[in-house]
Amino acid sequence: MTVPPRGTSAVRRLASGGRSWRLIAVALVVIVPVTLFASIILMTPSPSMLLGGGADGNCAEAATGPGAATPGTDLSKTARSDIPEDYLALYKKFGKQIGVQWNVLAAIGKRETNHGRSSLPGVRSGTNYAGAAGPMQFLVSTWGGQAKMKIEPGINGYASDGDGDGFGDVYNPADAILGAAKMLKRNGAPDDLRKAIFVYNRATWYVDQVLEIAKRYAATGEIGVPAEADPACDSGFVDSAPDDVVRQILQYALAQRGKPYRWGGTGPDAFDCSGIIYMAYRNAGLSIPRTTFGQWPFGERIEQGEEQPGDLVFFNAGPGTSKDNPGHVGMVVSPGTMIEARCTLCGPIKVTTYRDRPNIVGFTRPLRNDTVLAQLKRAQT
Template identity: 80%
Template sequence: MTAPPRSTVEVFRRGGLRRLASGGRSWRAIAVALALIVPMTLFGSIILMTPSPSVLLGGRNAEDCAEAATGTDVSATAQTDIPRDYLELYKKFGRQIGVQWNVLAAIGKRETDHGRSSLPGVSSGTNYAGAAGPMQFLVSTWGGKTRIKIGPDVNGYASDGDGDGYGDIYDPADAILGAARMLKRNGAPDDLKRAIFVYNRATWYVDQVLEIARRYAANGQIQLPPEADPACDSSYVASAPDDVVRTILEYALAQRGKPYRWGGTGPDAFDCSGIIYMAYRNAGLSIPRTTFGQWPFGVRVQPGSEQPGDLVFFNAGPGTSKDHPGHVGMVVSPGKMIEARCTLCGPIKVTTYGDRPNIVGFTRPLENEDVVEQLKRALT
């Protein structure tokens, strides 16, 4: 039998239609067979495939998801009430960070009428409580100063939304990006009541923000962003480069909404490396179980060259360092990963990684020699 190339995955990525010299079988067909059969041959037991999320669930359909993904789910009220430049910023940073744009906009409305208020602290100085800017950050929460050079030593939500290198509490782009990050940090997009309550600790404030957010949405509802909603077909699986990656992504994405549990490998809960270990195992491939083992296992990938199925590592968690990362996610598309982050971080979901300051690097387990050998042995 003709031996496959050293990097089997490269053959898959060229379309999977090249045929083996022996038997005329296609690599794509073999990949499909491996995804279904190898779990039995390599591990001695059947690993049940978890179905991918349905496009229809809980009344949400593909059109709703498409509107949420493009930010076109804007009501007439929102179009009339929100200044155009602010609306674009709410939609832009809502998508970038993975929170509901209309919740961001509702906070902007409730705090300063989208920057139009003439009260103290909106365009200069602070109000009686020490808050400033269109999103009314406490200066201490922003980082101690109203204008801060953005760098690794910034301790707060100061953000650079306009790309000038500084976090200016009075700049709408910087302030809205900072607000999106604060909501995400405290539970959004899943636990909105908690996230909004942390923003301003009053239940009446939470109720008012949610009511405004509903009025700003075209369908009158507050829904998860499509990348965080198992009911939405985010096209991650459909755009996978080959059947092996597709099988890995299907399993991982089907775990959205399940809780984080340290040491968890399913089926009810996972930790960060556990979901990746089981997703690869679902495709019949054995990789290390822990983050510390997965980091040196894959072939290093230059930032910007990562592909679906690759792993992204972070300097986070006890006992970790730049050369010993303690957190890992799986790339599902450029800038997006699925991760099981922590007990208090909400359920497993698709998140952005480009805004994380502590990325250590990317690896490609599918090009590890052991993985290539596993595929070769399964074909003989």
């Protein structure tokens, strides 16, 4: 039997005026032990969106195309019996379009509002005590400032149009699930799920619960990693580019996802770490050094925390490298994430996180090099 969400979430102290973790812990202790686990798993809809992001309009358009996903052999009996068919189709559809695990989306939907079936405040109208709304429980402020808004370029939030009506409605399951998929993708999914889910709701116990539910929804009992995201859904990264030049660089690099690593490769079928960067800059009409060893001294040094899309992040990795002679490089696509061709055994080219990676040597901005500035100036005349 499905138990409706109840209780309160410890992470809510940030949005509810500063309740302490100790008070929340005491409150949880008084819950009847027999029902403790069920109560925690299905608690009050939470204002999970504690960080903002950008709306990905192109992804919304791609996601509203024909052919919504239908249940398949990757579903467990639990998933088939517990997830409503319309919600399941949306989890599968937008999980595939954005490139995140459908069962993780479904697990968040279960944990937040029991797939929209909860009758608590904020699920179908209004907000809960902390300002969260809709089946995926976005804070309205991180949705875009309004519960329903027209989707236009430059929206500062995750408001999304999942049903193709031109509006992002936080109470509309299609819009909300698409927005949740984008947020997971922006913050590390499908590779760094713990980080992505933690950003969704900043509590380690919440991360553990979502991952456990996701496993129960998968036929194999494992979460798995989906195919690389549809290139049409790169707009979240591309739209964050500071200018058209960086946008061209990112578009080329992101289009190479899923291709294999090959030492010395510069495409079109395979690349090494510096080769994909070299070719991405060439795509924008710019010439930079071909190798990691040449790219490191080429760009202007950037302090960590100030990097932006198109910048390079270098690592002390590989034979003969050191803190002053990095041997691996990736390209920043958004704060904390990069696209990289890592190694032959590391899987295909993909977007990964770098903040938790060891041996970061530093960041550079090739676009500040005098040679590149001269190339840009000639292109403008």
